[in-house]
Amino acid sequence: MISLYKTDDWNIVEEGFHPERQRESESIFSIGNGYMGQRANFEEHFSGDSLQGNYIAGVYYPDKTRVGWWKNGYPEYFAKVLNAPSWIGIDVSIDGNAIDLATSKISSFRRILNMKEGYLERSFRITVSGNKTIEINSRRFLSMAEPDLGIIRYIIKSVDFEGTLDYTVSIDGDVSNEDTNYGEKFWLEVSRELNESEGILVTRTLKTDFHVSTGMSFEFTKDNRKTGAKTDITAREKYIAATASLGIGKGEEIVLVKYVSVLSSLNRPKEYLVRDTKSRLTDARKKGFDNLYIEHVKEWSRIWAASDVVIEGDISAQQAIRFNIFHLNQTYTGKDERLNIGPKGFTGEKYGGSTYWDTEAFALPFFLKTADRSVGRNLLLYRYKHLEKSIANAEKLGFKNGAALYPMVTMNGEECHNEWEITFEEIHRNGAIAFAIYNYIRHTGDDEYMGDYGLEVLIGISRFWSQRTTYSENLKKFVILGVTGPNEYENNINNNWYTNSLAVWTLSYTLKNIHILEKFNPDKLSALFGKTKFNYDEETAKWQELIDNMHFPIDSTRNIFIQQDGYLDKELLPASSIPSAERPINQNWSWDRILRSCFIKQADVLQGLYLFEDQFDAETIKRNFDFYEPMTVHESSLSACVHSIVASRIGNIEKAYELYLRTARLDLDDYNNEVSEGLHITSMAGTWLAIVEGFGGMRILDDGKVFLNPLIPANWQSYSFLSQFRGILFEVKVTKDCLTISNLSDKVLILNVSGKEHQVKGSEKLILSLKIDFFY
């Protein structure tokens, strides 16, 4: 499909009106601020096809589950983030002719997502009755500085029209999700109040009883002077609206500013919601559009100053990476440990806005390098707070003694997924949560975290691995049977190399940290042992036995790791043998055919080689890459980025770049023909990783130093990225012939560039020639 959007370094620009592709643009132009977010639905009436989406982080509904064949152990519900009351409504009538963007005559349409300043703007002309033309310009943002606030500035300029404009400014709480399992509505009204310039609608969710207060306050100005208007009010169940009539002359301009505050019982007592919404609206109005906007932009400048990536010589890559960084920051700001990152963020309903392993495996590494350490810590605390529920989840499946199985999909710590091959078998997610603790500590140096929280989680997960493993008399080894690896195109397999590797790694890392704490903080350790009823001798001995005797499927002829037992018995064909009309296979082949084929949905063995690369030499990684990459169809958005990083790791920049391109503009160019459902937020972090860890070769070594080994794609003149490391912010710039590291902090940065150690003092630069040997 041809992309609608122009390339530009800081903006996404759509020119011309394309109502038939409105769903796609609604996803692309989504805005958010971590606290709430919304698709780019029109403010005005639009009778065309649209997916209405306005979401508040953490406000969800446990929809009754739908399943073909019930299995014991399945969860009762599927949590979904709710489409919340829509507050954007501004309907306009021109001399009594109500505009409908699907049918009215529209020209000069332009929509912009300004990523530098974080706003959505539309401008267009609209003509009714053949000769009454006005120009509309609307700018909308969700404040990054005061996250409960959303603001719309709506300007109408008359081109050749003299007469009356009627504005209906509304809040509509009668909303529903498209993906409800039984067509139900989830909101009830609590209260509504409205006068001529302000209104508040309070609604509550069924079952979860979240109360949400959505308030609006609006004012009109003409020639910079406030102007009154004759206003009628309409209020009915779950809906409030004020209709203001204003006269306009030829060439005149009327500015409407709609201030909105959204508060919920997640953050304050229900009985104060109305009171507080009123005072938030008063404050917002006092500050006014300009000041609120300045504060918002300041926050975005702060975000960009820590996370921007600059690419010279490839504007479409430049636009794409900023698009990804922008959406990641709109989705999660790390201020609230109860929140997390849904694979689609606030841009659609798919995946229910719930938490997947995507967070730990993809999003966390992005936030560790681009945000304050509290952001990564909150992502970890989210899981820590769910430990008890994970233990209960494991108990429900028959595990005991404090073994923890974190859910595959969750909102509040309880499992929501109900396909046995995933819910019960895709247990590698537990390993990603363990690995995240290691990743967080090596990036931040926050060693205290281990004793305070990390080790308790690791003990729960290690207990799970230890009980999930069986001893094979036949092999005289421990095996892990009946799993699904990251490659979901194979289920119920035995000894997935990746899963077995994670299990052994977790057990070793847990033991290592028990021994460290034993030495440095024995009191804390014994309190933890008491809390977890840890049987030191028995449990540590069993874990060591597992570590020493785990079975790993290996092919000694090809000298590669085997994805799982029996994989090599398949007919091994390259993905290039699949006719292009049959791709993606998940939309064209029966599930049965997919399961029997050798084709790999997403990085699996290579996901493991990415995480544990320091255990293997470059030759081993290369052999496995050369074997698995041709059979991988990359039908998960989380795949190509990992293969790209591994390709860079083995010095294959051409392949790394080719794979990078598959992820970089996934949504902007709608490769998978599904952007209408929402954006691939978590995979956006993977794209960023393909630049920083892939091309840049950045790692944090176990000795606590930053490692770099940069490569540069042939058609880029240069690229630069920013990174945090233990309180040091630095910039890495790579050109064809040199590498510049600028230390933007006042502390000394010690780094290892391709095997050689360097020091960069605070506020200083280090410039190195790129004619350096590969370290690997």
Ligand code: BGC
């Ligand atoms: C992938 C999973 C991923 C999920 C959500 C699936 O298609 O196979 O690995 O967690 O999407 O992004």
